[in-house]
Amino acid sequence: MLVDDALRALPLLERHDGPLIDVGSGGGSPGIPLAAALPDREVTLLDAERRKCDFLGCWAPPNARVVWGRAEEQPLEAWGVALAKALARPPTAAEWCLPLVRTGGAAILWLGECAELDPLAAVSEQLGGGEPEMHDGLVVLPKVAATPPGFPRRTGLAKKRPLA
Numbered sequence: 529m530l531v532d533d534a535l536r537a538l539p540l541l542e543r544h545d546g547p548l549i550d551v552g553s554g555g556g557s558p559g560i561p562l563a564a565a566l567p568d569r570e571v572t573l574l575d576a577e578r579r580k581c582d583f584l585g586c587w588a589p590p591n592a593r594v595v596w597g598r599a600e601e602q603p604l605e606a607w608g609v610a611l612a613k614a615l616a617r618p619p620t621a622a623e624w625c626l627p628l629v630r631t632g633g634a635a636i637l638w639l640g641e642c643a644e645l646d647p648l649a650a651v652s653e654q655l656g657g658g659e660p661e662m663h664d665g666l667v668v669l670p671k672v673a674a675t676p677p678g679f680p681r682r683t684g685l686a687k688k689r690p691l692a
C-alpha cells in the first residue's frame with residue numbers, strides 16, 4: 529500500500545530529469561520505493577531527525593544517500609524534483625521544497641484530491657513556481673524561474689509565518 533502510494537509519482541517523474549530529494553523522508557516514503565524503482569536516478573533521503581536518518585540508512589538502496597538536516601539549510605536548485613509526503617502544512621512544504629529544485633524541475637506534494645490549490649498557487653508564485661497541477665492526489669508545482677532573493681527564509685519562519 530505504502531509502496532503503491534509512492535509509485536503513483538512515476539509517470540510525473542518521467543517529465544523531469546535530474547536527481548530527486550525526498551524532503552522529510554521519515555520512514556522512507558516516498559523516497560525508498562521510488563529509488564528502488566528508478567535505480568539509475570540519484571535520490572537524497574533528507575530528514576531533520578537523526579534517529580530517522582539512522583533508520584533510512586539501513587534501508588536505502590545503492591542509488592540513495594541519506595542526509596541529516598533541515599530543508600531550509602540544503603543547497604539551492606540542486607535537484608530536478610523535490611518530493612514531500614506528510615511533511616508540513618502545504619504552504620510550508622511548498623516553501624521548503626521549491627528552492628531546492630532547479631528551473632525546469634518540480635516539487636511534488638502528496639496532498640490528496642481535496643487539497644486547496646489557491647494558497648499553493650500564491651506560495652508557488654513567490655518562489656519561482658508556476659500554477660499547481662493536481663494529478664491523482666499529487667500536487668505538482670513546476671519551477672519556472674530561479675528562486676527569488678530572500679528565500680529560503682530563516683529556519684522556522686516558513687512554519688511560523690506561512691506565505692499563504
Ligand SMILES: C[S@@+](CC[C@H](N)C(=O)[O-])C[C@H]1O[C@@H](n2cnc3c(N)ncnc32)[C@H](O)[C@@H]1O
Pocket residue numbers: 551552553554555556557558574575576577580597598599600612613614615624
Ligand atoms: C510526518 S513525517 C512523514 C514521513 C514520511 N514522508 C511519510 O510520509 O511517512 C515528517 C518528517 O519530516 C521531517 N521534517 C520536518 N521538518 C523538516 C525540515 N524542515 N527539514 C527536513 N525534515 C523535516 C520530520 O523529522 C519527520 O520525519
